[in-house]
């Protein structure tokens with residue numbers, strides 16, 4: 014894998030998950046069969062005879078790129094591809110402000126490819142737009158986002174980037190994320206990291222970031238030992254757009270209590286901060302399907318070990334996550350003691366909520382790691398999980414679904430990013446509560462069913478604080494029924510009643 018990943022990194026365009034991993038986006042069954050189906054390759058064979066909509070990997074790549082400080086986005090695309098940036102820019106600026114950074118909106122430009130450009134090529138426009146962005150905004154980083162149209166017509170965007178790098182002052186980072194290349198949006202993470210590794214410096218630079226040790230200095234040996242000790246106890250945590258500042262604070266609080274120095278990458282960082290990536294003793298992921306591409310690279314290139322141990326959601330997963338990290342430093346006992354202490358406090362805090370939600374029937378939908386972790390966490394608190402819906406599946410999620418298979422073997426599991434299948438499930442399963450991905454709450458409210466978000470960057474979802482907050486939200490949702498009750502009485506759904514007679518997943522085919 015090591016040699017392979019380094020050669021992958023050298024290529025101009027990153028691989029998509031469809032070729033790098035075993036993936037799937039169409040499945041209906043249970044967790045045990047899903048894991049087996051993912052392993053033996055039958056998952057990739059599955060599709061649908063009808064699709065309502067799909068998602069474009071570019072949107073997730075942009076979500077990450079917009080969070081970087083002093084950056085400009087250049088969309089190499091027709092006008093429409095950048096539409097999402099109007100909202101992403103606001104979201105990223107709010108995230109920067111909440112992390113104590115300057116809450117500036119990210120400037121973005123588009124090469125605005127026309128029909129004539131699609132015939133004659135858009136390379137000149139791309140070069141001029143990058144040069145304009147550098148002159149006008151004086152950014153530290155220019156992200157060049159290469160979309161479907163230039164990829165299909167064969168624009169050599171990489172050659173343009175190579176040439177302009179020689180005379181612009183910003184670091185130019187190309188992000189190849191055309192939607193047509195991948196069926197799973199999670200390819201976006203690899204596209205972003207691929208560009209970052211190739212376009213930016215990720216190791217401290219002598220005389221800029223540090224003064225090299227002088228062998229003639231009598232204090233050099235001691236200073237070197239101190240540096241190496243501090244480096245070995247520095248942990249890089251890898252965030253994602255779904256993780257808010259409250260989540261970051263909660264995991265920093267726990268790892269700091271174990272005596273570790275913790276930093277977050279790569280979202281909400283600057284060019285200068287990114288140069289510290291290689292200067293760490295351990296890389297830790299917070300999501301199995303998010304970071305393996307970059308963490309494998311950092312291990313191969315810099316020898317930095319990494320841990321991918323699920324998400325710290327609920328008591329059991331949080332303890333396992335903490336202990337796995339602590340093991341690396343020989344702090345297993347301290348981590349278990351810390352978990353004992355935190356669990357005792359949290360159990361006391363959530364006690365009033367538990368009685369009010371015990372036995373409620375819950376349908377959970379969203380990202381593959383979160384849904385598995387949240388389902389088992391809520392089940393262990395007495396809620397009844399009647400269905401798990403994941404947007405996609407790839408073999409990085411195997412440990413999560415092995416855990417689901419062991420703990421919720423009879424719970425129906427589907428791989429579906431299709432809204433019509435979710436509506437069907439809600440109408441026919443009649444859950445007491447839906448825990449679902451952001452952006453779906455409107456549909457669910459129209460059905461008059463209580464729902465809470467699976468994540469939300471304005472709250473905590475991780476570890477003890479996160480568990481307390483989601484349970485409090487669930488209780489609140491059951492008590493405040495007015496909005497969804499009234500909305501559902503006045504909305505006509507676009508489905509014929511006969512649609513709900515069949516199986517929700519009748520369009521899935523092998």
Ligand code: SF4
Nearest residue numbers: 069071094160161192
């Ligand atoms: S699928 Fe292609 S054309 Fe559509 S938004 Fe994504 S990059 Fe643009």
